[in-house]
Amino acid sequence: MIPLLAFVSFRNQRSCGFRLWIPLFLAWLLLLPLALLLLPLFFVLCAVGEVNAFQALATLWQILTGLKGTYIEVAERQASVLIHTF
Amino acid sequence: MNEHRMQILQMLSAGQITAEEAERLIAALENGRSSGSSDEPAEPAPKARPKYLRVLVEAQEHDHTGGPTKVNVRVPMQLLRAGVKLTSLIPAQARDQVNVALRKQGVQFDLNQIKPENLEEIIDQIGDLTVDVDDKHAKVRVFCE
Numbered sequence: 001m002i003p004l005l006a007f008v009s010f011r012n013q014r015s016c017g018f019r020l021w022i023p024l025f026l027a028w029l030l031l032l033p034l035a036l037l038l039l040p041l042f043f044v045l046c047a048v049g050e051v052n053a054f055q056a057l058a059t060l061w062q063i064l065t066g067l068k069g070t071y072i073e074v075a076e077r078q079a080s081v082l083i084h085t086f
Numbered sequence: 087m088n089e090h091r092m093q094i095l096q097m098l099s100a101g102q103i104t105a106e107e108a109e110r111l112i113a114a115l116e117n118g119r120s121s122g123s124s125d126e127p128a129e130p131a132p133k134a135r136p137k138y139l140r141v142l143v144e145a146q147e148h149d150h151t152g153g154p155t156k157v158n159v160r161v162p163m164q165l166l167r168a169g170v171k172l173t174s175l176i177p178a179q180a181r182d183q184v185n186v187a188l189r190k191q192g193v194q195f196d197l198n199q200i201k202p203e204n205l206e207e208i209i210d211q212i213g214d215l216t217v218d219v220d221d222k223h224a225k226v227r228v229f230c231e
Contacts (some may be wrong), residue, residue: 059172059175066165070162074157074158
């Protein structure tokens with residue numbers, strides 16, 4: 001399943017930083033019409049590049065669904081970054 | 087020789103099971119007998135497929151000023167599988183160009199030899215991968231869970 005939520009946290013020694021919950025499901029809803037509009041162009045580009053468009057779509061979908069559960073945290077004394085998808 | 091072991095050996099001689107399966111059944115039988123469990127020989131539990139690749143890094147500055155730098159990354163294995171499938175989308179002309187560029191750098195590697203089923207096997211075997219590096223300046227752990 002595609003990730004529906006993302007949590008992003010940034011902390012800096014100079015500023016207090018921020019924590020943000022991102023509703024990815026809204027982003028997907030907003031991007032869906034744009035993706036449908038760009039679909040013919042995608043098929044044209046795949047045809048030009050001699051790439052199987054359906055296979056490419058399936059791979060991109062697998063990458064998107066594979067993002068769920070990704071956790072990246074880098075922390076040092078002066079700054080820290082955290083990205084977590086649900 | 088007990089009855090259950092005889093049954094396993096008879097099944098092996100009849101070709102109903104392979105030698106490896108017979109060995110696993112006998113081992114499970116002996117484990118069950120030693121732990122005092124039920125009379126039925128238990129099948130060994132299937133190995134759970136790992137779901138995530140974890141990378142943990144803790145590095146200390148050389149002059150030991152400030153705290154350590156910590157990196158904690160968890161990547162879903164499905165993402166890795168999808169990522170390696172991208173190689174199958176590379177057009178043949180691009181693959182040839184990449185092969186030429188690799189050979190120029192002295193790397194005798196042929197991208198055309200990479201097949202999705204080989205990559206799947208690699209991904210599956212990564213589940214047994216564990217990397218532990220312990221240095222006075224850094225600790226690195228890579229494993230699957």
